[in-house]
Amino acid sequence: MKSRILYRLRNLFAHRAMVLMYHRVATPASDVWDIAVAPDRFEQHLQVLRKHYSVIPLQQLTASLRNGSVPNQGVAITFDDGYADNYQIAKPLLEKYELPATFFISSAHINQVKEFWWDELERLLLFTEQLPQQLALQVAGHQLEFNLEQESVLNPELQQRHSHWKASTPPVSLRSSLYLKLYTLLKPLLYLQQQHLLQQLKEWAGVRPDVRTEYKCMTLDQLKDMTSSGLLSVGIHTSTHPALASHTAYVQQKEMEGNKQFLEQTLNTRVTILAYPYGDHNEDSVAIAESLSLEAAFTTEAKLIRKNSHRYRLGRFQVQNWAAKEFSKKLNYWFNIAK
Ligand SMILES: [Zn+2]
Known part of the structure; x- marks a missing residue:
């Protein structure tokens, strides 16, 4: 009993950081997977984050993890997939509040007149x-x-x-x-x-x-402009967004490496952080992430980042279309209760 209490106390005071996962800032006609946050709600989230938390670039978080520490109560913002609304709506709002964010881009969808x-x-x-x-x-x-x-x-x-x-x-x-x-x-x-x-x-x-306009992905020009101010960065999300664990190591390697090369050549920068599509991964995915010398890889498992977290199985918390008060409550709950 005593050791259990000590364990909980130690956990409570140990440094921990949180990575938020968004997909869309939009109000689509339907949202079966609960991945769209309305623009006004997203702005409220940014106001809460700016006022009460230390929002850090994802690269800063993963670099400190590599050095064996975690910025305490640090929060990083991420987006998956590469919907055009990330460029049209999220980018100007992030710039308005000067908050960094990382966009995981599935490159085969860029510039395509096609929905996911x-x-x-x-x-x-x-x-x-x-x-x-x-x-x-x-x-x-x-x-x-x-x-x-x-x-x-x-x-x-x-x-x-x-x-x-x-x-x-x-x-x-x-x-x-x-x-x-x-x-x-x-x-x-x-x-x-x-x-x-x-x-x-x-x-x-x-x-x-x-193709419905509000379901489009970014164009190539939009993608190129995403990182122009230096505040926003991109990450690997594979070329065609497969559920990696369902495929051979060969397919996984091609998907990750092809996406990395595309983003690096297009944006003329190094891209070393990955988010597994659907959070889905297996031992092969982790081994390939390591062989590509990636800095870190993220799943969709709701867990905090601690100094002993596995750098190729890092968790994220999916944000839903919450108003400011509920969003605040969630952040507080995640920081204090979550694993
Ligand atoms: Zn995705």
Whole structure:
């Protein structure tokens, strides 16, 4: 009992830092994965951070970790994927409050007139007005049969339900249930397989390959301008955003190295920090991160950074669309209660 109390006390006073994970600053029609923070809310977060915390560049945090220490109560801001709203909305706000942030960029999506596969799947299944009732699809050796019954037609009530649904809660319709099934089947596949299946689904649905403006990724010019002021930096997020642990070491190496080279050549700078797509990684991913001499690699596991944290399995905390008060409460809770 006594040693347990001592352990807790030691933990409480040990230096620890926190890395926040954002994806989008936007108000999309739906947000199944809870990854969008409204612009006004994001500004409130920055005000809280500026007033009560010491926000440090991610590189500073990982460099001190390498030297065996952690800036106490330091907070670093990160963004994953490379949505255009990061450039259009997050960048000016970060600059306004002079707060550094690191953007993990999936390079195959830069300059592409294409949505991420999970966004396209969401639009296709949850918001297409009319879908065929029956779906029969071969996915990676798995024969998927699904009947949408009366939900083949999207009525306003169903559309409303979908716009509020979160994938962390049970499906609210047959369409959302089909979305989850397909998401789970597509996630471990290679990019080209995912694109091929999406193409089949689009043909089945009879929809055109439109790209919604608010779901676009950054252009090459926007990416180049991200780091121009020196306040913001970029990190590795692989070329095509695969779930790394589902793939061979060869594929993982190509994905990480290709992305690193692209970013370094495009931005004329060294890029040595990685965030695993979906936080997904295995022993191979860690070994490759080491062989590429990366400084650090981040997962999506909600845990603090301590001086003994494994530098290729560092945690981050996902921020949701909270108002200032709730955001403050979360930060306080994470710093004091979290592992
Ligand atoms: Zn990602």
